Amino acid sequence: YITQEGNKLETSKSRVPTTVTNAVSWRSExxxxxxxxxxxxxxxxxxxxxxxxxxxxxxxxxxxxxxxxFLSGMPELRLGLNDRVLFELTGRECHRVWG
Structure with a gap:
């Protein structure tokens, strides 16, 4: 489904530095x-x-x-699909699947 509404990423005020976690090593700052x-x-x-x-x-x-x-910064893009559909994810290491 496609909606005109947006989603805002919930973030906490305290964050561990990315140099410690290396969480987004695939994307330049x-x-x-x-x-x-x-x-x-x-x-x-x-x-x-x-x-x-x-x-x-x-x-x-x-x-x-x-x-x-083409998104600035460190965005999180979520794509909602029908959960009854089976799919195989291929691509880069930055992809995550929520189930």
């Missing part, structure tokens, strides 16, 4: 963009096998979500 933007491409393909009599023998939908993210 001080990244700043003129415009904060996120581009989402959803690519789906439908595979269908139908018999000569017209009955469906096999059907599947395969989808891919590709993101191109």
């Amino acid at each position: 001080g990244i700043k963009y003129k415009k904060n933007e996120v581009f989402i491409d959803v690519i789906e393909s439908v595979n269908l096998l139908v018999s000569a009599t017209g009955s469906v023998l096999l059907s599947e939908v395969v989808g891919t979500i590709k993101l191109k993210v």
